[in-house]
Amino acid sequence: MLKDFKPVLGILLRFIVVYVVLLLAYQFYLNEFAQLGLDLFSRFVAKQVMDVQNFMGYPTQLYDDIKGEQVYFKVKGVYATRMVEGCNAVSVMILFASFVFAFYKGRKTFFFVLGGLVLLYVMNVLRIVGLNIVMTDHKQYGKVAHDFIFPAAIYGTVMILWLLWIKFFALKK
Template sequence: MLKDFKPVLGILLRFIIIYLVLLFAYQLYLNNGKDSGLDPFSRVIANQVASIQNVLGYPTQLYDDVKNEQVWFYVKDRYETRMVEGCNAVSVIILFVSFVFAFYKGAKTFIFVGVGLVLLYIMNLLRIVGLNIVMSGYEQYGKMFHDFIFPAVIYGTVVLLWLVWIKFFALQHENY
């Protein structure tokens, strides 16, 4: 009976191992720079968000809060939102990568993950820009967008990518 579940157990085990390794590596990365405020990857994202907002006509400056490991977005003369480590979407990216590699299919796995990472990165930038725009003009909708709409966008993108991976790549039989 266990023989019937062997492929599923193999996929599940690969997922768990990859997820734990990536999570552990990310935690080591975060622990390495605890005293310098917001981690460098999140800071890059905050800078890119500020640049996009400036181009879109939402003058933005960033203010470091090293002690609290965050960066504040100062948009149109107001502190609108703050960037913390959780805003960088790395936890979502780790889930995405773990799932795709659990269904490993050779070189195309790396290509798909690369394209998916770029798409998730862009979606996350747009998510943060969108939240800052909502907070600067429609603050009464801020909680709804922060807690429901924008998480649905980023997680929805991950699920859509997973479905594409499974349907068009992972379950396709290779012709030899």
């Protein structure tokens, strides 16, 4: 009877192992920045968001709050939003990579994960840019945008990538 579940258990075990290892590695990384404020990757994302917004005609400056472990976006002279560690989408990227590696298919797994991570990074930067624009120009829609629309965009991208992986790669012989 257990033979019937062996493939499913293998996939589940790979997912759990990859997820836990990546999560612990990320937590170890975050612990290194506990006293320095926002971690380097989150700062890099904030800088990219600032660059995109400046390019789009939304003059943006960043202000550090080291004690609060956050960076504030000042857009068009107004403090629009703040960037905290959870805004960098690393936890979403870990979840994405863990699922794809659970259905490991050789070298193409690494290429798909790499491409997916790049896409998720770009989507996340655009998500934060969009949220800053909404909070600057249409503040009345800020809560809906932050709580529903923009999370749906990032998680929707993950779901589409997972479906593509399963349909076109994982289930192919």
